[in-house]
Amino acid sequence: KNQVEQSPQSLIILEGKNCTLQCNYTVSPFSNLRWYKQDTGRGPVSLTIMTFSENTKSNGRYTATLDADTKQSSLHITASQLSDSASYICVVTVSGGYNKLIFGAGTRLAVHP
Amino acid sequence: GAGVSQSPRYKVAKRGQDVALRCDPISGHVSLFWYQQALGQGPEFLTYFQNEAQLDKSGLPSDRFFAERPEGSVSTLKIQRTQQEDSAVYLCASSLANMPPYNEQFFGPGTRLTVL
Numbered sequence: 651k652n653q654v655e656q657s658p659q660s661l662i663i664l665e666g667k668n669c670t671l672q673c674n675y676t677v678s679p680f681s682n683l684r685w686y687k688q689d690t691g692r693g694p695v696s697l698t699i700m701t702f703s704e705n706t707k708s709n710g711r712y713t714a715t716l717d718a719d720t721k722q723s724s725l726h727i728t729a730s731q732l733s734d735s736a737s738y739i740c741v742v743t744v745s746g747g748y749n750k751l752i753f754g755a756g757t758r759l760a761v762h763p
Numbered sequence: 764g765a766g767v768s769q770s771p772r773y774k775v776a777k778r779g780q781d782v783a784l785r786c787d788p789i790s791g792h793v794s795l796f797w798y799q800q801a802l803g804q805g806p807e808f809l810t811y812f813q814n815e816a817q818l819d820k821s822g823l824p825s826d827r828f829f830a831e832r833p834e835g836s837v838s839t840l841k842i843q844r845t846q847q848e849d850s851a852v853y854l855c856a857s858s859l860a861n862m863p864p865y866n867e868q869f870f871g872p873g874t875r876l877t878v879l
Binding site: 654691692693694695696699739741743747748749750751753754755756758 | 767794796798803804805806807808811813818819854856861862866867868870871872873875
């Protein structure tokens with residue numbers, strides 16, 4: 651069964667600190683992996699996308715890594731800001747057909763001043 | 764439009780009522796998806812349209828759920844005889860096409876449905 655698991659479920663950090671979110675997946679066939687940010691009451695917005703041949707991708711203070719061998723990904727947030735408070739969802743695309751998305755449950759990040 | 768829009772943003776229904784949720788995708792986007800997101804969970808796939816054709820409805824939880832996109836643009840998700848377990852946020856997403864690099868899905872803000 652195609653699954654995406656994320657950890658931790660929730661996280662509280664102080665403003666200015668770094669943090670790393672984890673994602674493990676069992677999805678086949680694999681097309682790509684995205685990290686989405688979902689603010690409360692909003693739809694998810696894509697932060698990064700990586701194919702199996704890419705092992706790191708940055709978007710400002712966000713850096714995602716991918717290990718296609720172990721089927722693990724991480725999202726590192728540097729110098730956190732209050733506006734980073736959101737849910738971060740790991741999403742894997744199934745290759746073929748219409749490219750179905752498999753979502754993780756998300757990590758709820760709270761950045762406190 | 765600038766993005767995917769959904770209406771209403773919030774809907775409260777009494778158990779047994781029928782509801783209709785609307786999605787306006789980005790103009791020109793061929794693919795349209797509906798997802799159900801329970802509180803504290805990631806979105807789960809409901810159904811997929813390519814233009815007006817509903818190519819996958821395997822995620823619809825019961826025959827009370829029905830979706831349509833008659834002219835290949837606006838889509839409506841209808842839930843008949845709502846139950847409390849239908850309470851969730853319903854997200855709509857659209858993409859320009861199916862094949863990379865045009866298959867990125869852009870999400871609307873969702874409709875939060877509460878069934879009393």
